[in-house]
Amino acid sequence: xxxxxxxxxxxxxxxxxxxxxxxxxxxxxxxxxxxxxxxxxxxxxxxxxxxxxxxxxxxxxxxxxxxxxxxxxxxxxxxxxxxxxxxxxxxxxxxxxxxxxxxxxxxxxxxxxxxxxxxxxxxxxxxxxxxxxxxxxxxxxxxxxxxxxxxxxxxxxxxxxxxxxxxxxxxxxxxxxxxxxxxxxxxxxxxxxxxxxxxxxxxxxxxxxxxxxxxxxxxxxxxxxxxxxxxxxxxxxxxxxxxxxxxxxxxxxxxxxxxxxxxxxxxxxxxxxxxxxxxxxxxxxxxxxxxxxxxxxxxxxxxxxxxxxxxxxxxxxxxxxxxxxxxxxxxxxxxxxxxxxxxxxxxxxxxxxxxxxxxxxxxxxxxxxxxxxxxxxxxxxxxxxxxxxxxxxxxxxxxxxxxxxxxxxxxxxxxxxxxxxxxxxxxxxxxxxxxxxxxxxxxxxxxxxxx
Amino acid sequence: xxxxxxxxxxxxxxxxxxxxxxxxxxxxxxxxxxxxxxxxxxxxxxxxxxxxxxxxxxxxxxxxxxxxxxxxxxxxxxxxxxxxxxxxxxxxxxxxxxxxxxxxxxxxxxxxxxxxxxxxxxxxxxxxxxxxxxxxxxxxxxxxxxxxxxxxxxxxxxxxxxxxxxxxxxxxxxxxxxxxxxxxxxxxxxxxxxxxxxxxxxxxxxxxxxxxxxxxxxxxxxxxxxxxxxxxxxxxxxxxxxxxxxxxxxxxxxxxxxxxxxxxxxxxxxxxxxxxxxxxxxxxxxxxxxxxxxxx
Numbered sequence: 001x002x003x004x005x006x007x008x009x010x011x012x013x014x015x016x017x018x019x020x021x022x023x024x025x026x027x028x029x030x031x032x033x034x035x036x037x038x039x040x041x042x043x044x045x046x047x048x049x050x051x052x053x054x055x056x057x058x059x060x061x062x063x064x065x066x067x068x069x070x071x072x073x074x075x076x077x078x079x080x081x082x083x084x085x086x087x088x089x090x091x092x093x094x095x096x097x098x099x100x101x102x103x104x105x106x107x108x109x110x111x112x113x114x115x116x117x118x119x120x121x122x123x124x125x126x127x128x129x130x131x132x133x134x135x136x137x138x139x140x141x142x143x144x145x146x147x148x149x150x151x152x153x154x155x156x157x158x159x160x161x162x163x164x165x166x167x168x169x170x171x172x173x174x175x176x177x178x179x180x181x182x183x184x185x186x187x188x189x190x191x192x193x194x195x196x197x198x199x200x201x202x203x204x205x206x207x208x209x210x211x212x213x214x215x216x217x218x219x220x221x222x223x224x225x226x227x228x229x230x231x232x233x234x235x236x237x238x239x240x241x242x243x244x245x246x247x248x249x250x251x252x253x254x255x256x257x258x259x260x261x262x263x264x265x266x267x268x269x270x271x272x273x274x275x276x277x278x279x280x281x282x283x284x285x286x287x288x289x290x291x292x293x294x295x296x297x298x299x300x301x302x303x304x305x306x307x308x309x310x311x312x313x314x315x316x317x318x319x320x321x322x323x324x325x326x327x328x329x330x331x332x333x334x335x336x337x338x339x340x341x342x343x344x345x346x347x348x349x350x351x352x353x354x355x356x357x358x359x360x361x362x363x364x365x366x367x368x369x370x371x372x373x374x375x376x377x378x379x380x381x382x383x384x385x386x387x388x389x390x391x392x393x394x395x396x397x398x399x400x401x402x403x404x405x406x407x408x409x410x411x412x413x414x415x416x417x418x419x420x421x422x423x424x425x426x427x428x429x430x431x432x433x434x435x436x437x438x439x440x441x442x443x444x445x446x447x448x449x450x451x
Numbered sequence: 452x453x454x455x456x457x458x459x460x461x462x463x464x465x466x467x468x469x470x471x472x473x474x475x476x477x478x479x480x481x482x483x484x485x486x487x488x489x490x491x492x493x494x495x496x497x498x499x500x501x502x503x504x505x506x507x508x509x510x511x512x513x514x515x516x517x518x519x520x521x522x523x524x525x526x527x528x529x530x531x532x533x534x535x536x537x538x539x540x541x542x543x544x545x546x547x548x549x550x551x552x553x554x555x556x557x558x559x560x561x562x563x564x565x566x567x568x569x570x571x572x573x574x575x576x577x578x579x580x581x582x583x584x585x586x587x588x589x590x591x592x593x594x595x596x597x598x599x600x601x602x603x604x605x606x607x608x609x610x611x612x613x614x615x616x617x618x619x620x621x622x623x624x625x626x627x628x629x630x631x632x633x634x635x636x637x638x639x640x641x642x643x644x645x646x647x648x649x650x651x652x653x654x655x656x657x658x659x660x661x662x663x664x665x666x667x668x669x670x671x672x673x674x675x676x677x678x679x680x681x682x683x684x685x686x687x688x689x690x691x692x693x694x695x696x697x698x699x700x701x702x703x704x705x706x707x708x709x710x711x712x713x714x715x716x717x718x719x720x721x722x723x724x725x726x727x728x729x730x731x732x733x734x735x736x737x738x739x740x741x742x743x744x745x746x747x
Contacts, residue, residue: 085710092495108691114713118496214693267581270604273690275576408493410506410708410717411513416696423694429606 042073044347049079049088050102051334054297055167059367066363067354070134074347085109097339099348102166104334105152105402106218106415112163115339116155116405117451121162122338122345124352128161133354142356144168144372146398151238152335155405156451163335164352167369170390170398171219172317172329173291174298176284178310189327190320191256198263201290208263210289212277217257217419218402219330220293223318224253226328226399239404240447245440252321258425258432265289269427278302285311295332296387300368315387317396329396333372406449417442481726488720493713506720515696516721519704522610526682526700527732529614531674534621535667541622542629543655547641557630560623568620568681572688575616579603603690606697613689613698617681625670632666633659661745668740672733679729701725 050060057080064076081087084103089111091097105112115121128140128148140148147153147165154161180187183204188194198208211217225234229249237244244250265288271279281298283289285307299313317329336355338348354360361371362379370376370388377388390396403414418439424430488506492499510516541560545553563571578585579602587599602612636659644654683702686692692699692707699707701721709718 089494108711110711110713114493114710115495117713118493118498120495214695267601267604269694270579270581270601273576273603273693275572275689276580276603279580408491408713408717410491410509410712410714411515413707413712416515416707420693420695424606427604427606427694429695 047098049098051084052080055367055369085111097341099342099344102336125161150401152402165333168333168372169296170329171295172315174294177312177314207265207289210265210268213272214419214422216293223328223330240443254432328399330399412445488723490716492716494715519699519701523700527678538625542626546633563620564624568684632663
């Protein structure tokens with residue numbers, strides 16, 4: 001009995017000592033921090049979460065380093081993941097929000113859209129009115145024009161900016177310039193010329209068109225809507241105006257996509273899935289198809305793939321509907337935002353303004369990520385320079401924007417209806433009329449739910 | 452303290468961890484799914500709006516959901532039927548006949564089961580490749596060009612392509628299960644039957660099948676659960692529900708709605724339907740396959 005008591009006592013003492021030791025550690029740590037604070041002023045730990053995309057993780061480490069060097073009061077804690085949504089979503093649901101997040105809209109997990117729909121983003125309009133961190137110039141004066149007044153940055157169309165545009169890339173139809181030159185084919189400027197070229201190519205066993213997956217039609221359809229009816233028409237479509245998808249401008253777009261069906265490489269639909277989409281991109285490299293909608297990242301994405309002789313990437317804006325008509329190249333960009341529930345919003349805003357500094361733009365540029373700031377095109381070299389000067393050299397008009405945000409509507413998804421159905425149009429399962437009717441029906445349901 | 456009382460306390464303390472864990476990680480989340488299905492909620496904000504049975508009403512008219520439900524049922528039926536037939540057939544051959552290298556075949560058949568679904572998706576996307584995939588190449592070699600298909604592109608057959616991959620990975624697992632129960636049937640039954648002049652087929656239908664019936668019944672429930680789960684994983688990795696939703700199964704549709712469409716509550720309503728459906732289906736299957744258990 002006595003022995004038992006002694007054992008108990010011993011265990012108890014151990015426990016108490018253990019606990020005391022633990023709490024002691026913590027106190028010490030706190031003390032250290034406090035001492036540090038006195039030296040450096042108020043130290044903030046800024047939690048930055050960024051998607052690790054084709055540009056790589058390294059540039060973010062460099063950005064964090066250079067920002068910590070520029071702003072001694074801030075310590076950056078980076079979360080870099082390829083599956084960022086899966087990592088930060090559970091934390092956010094548990095109330096642990098990052099302070100600044102780089103995650104674009106239009107991703108399958110739709111985390112950014114969810115926050116927009118739930119009013120979970122911080123208004124960052126003042127970032128653009130204020131100075132770039134460490135520079136004596138306002139952010140908005142430094143940025144390329146047009147980037148901060150689209151539905152992709154101001155989702156509620158109320159003049160307030162919630163998402164900061166980052167890393168832009170013109171998109172268009174990508175092709176092998178070497179092949180067209182070799183065959184002596186002119187680059188088509190209108191859809192009529194496209195069809196003509198399609199016939200010529202078909203005679204040689206080459207298809208006119210392919211697409212990686214239907215998701216790539218977001219910029220394709222966007223550019224076509226712009227070309228069909230101009231900016232106002234595009235905005236009406238994006239804000240679900242009644243009957244807009246049944247207008248003659250929209251019909252023209254639907255018809256054209258359906259007509260492309262006869263010119264699309266026959267294996268495209270079978271490979272248009274996340275597992276096999278690079279097979280469709282290979283069709284361009286192997287001279288089996290002429291054009292595909294894509295973004296400038298495709299050159300890097302397919303860098304290791306074998307290709308035909310004399311292969312040379314080139315990009316053209318979308319063809320015009322008639323001779324001399326407007327041609328658009330949709331500008332895709334990623335976005336950075338601050339959750340409304342973040343703890344260090346002011347520090348996060350400063351950090352975002354730093355993204356537009358010369359220093360940051362240079363670090364991003366080295367990794368191939370292009371910030372929408374003045375003079376950036378002059379710093380580009382080689383292939384990227386031709387891609388990014390599409391607006392100057394080819395006379396293409398820039399197109400930007402996305403669908404207006406709505407409250408979540410169960411069972412209705414505009415992306416699936418407008419872009420996903422294209423697989424069915426291409427395989428001939430549905431006609432453009434059914435597709436059009438479905439889109440208008442989805443638009444009707446979303447109109448009432450607009451924020 | 453009386454002896455029985457202290458014994459009860461001991462039992463209580465011993466089972467408490469298991470019960471607490473079960474409640475915390477199984478019962479409460481399930482209740483939570485049922486509760487959330489009555490709300491409209493995007494997943495993050497504090498505004499959870501109670502909408503009663505609205506989500507279920509929308510579900511009833513959502514053709515995309517109904518299609519995904521049909522796809523799931525089709526997969527469960529096709530995969531279970533074909534797998535049972537093949538697995539029982541192979542198991543009977545490998546246990547009853549003196550096949551050379553029976554153990555080797557047992558291993559070969561079992562291998563697909565230990566592969567990750569992502570690997571299976573990779574293998575089958577190579578098999579189904581329209582231009583130089585295994586399947587179309589073999590048909591081309593045999594001059595059967597009219598059998599060549601866009602296995603993942605033709606919306607009429609793509610769901611069967613998914614079923615094919617699921618069957619391929621399931622056969623080995625169920626075969627091993629059936630083999631174990633076949634092996635325990637006493638050999639004397641077969642000897643007696645063959646002395647009486649019963650054919651191999653007769654022996655199979657009158658001895659083997661009745662004696663492994665209970666085992667088959669159990670595996671039918673497994674089929675329901677595993678097809679629902681694996682079809683989601685395979686579809687996610689292989690087709691992402693495409694082309695245009697023709698391989699969407701109800702779990703992938705639930706995921707797409709709960710996250711991709713920011714309608715978490717609606718996704719949970721789908722979850723409730725899936726939960727109820729699989730429960731009821733398993734109960735029905737168990738019920739209608741009930742036979743007297745034969746002893747030997």
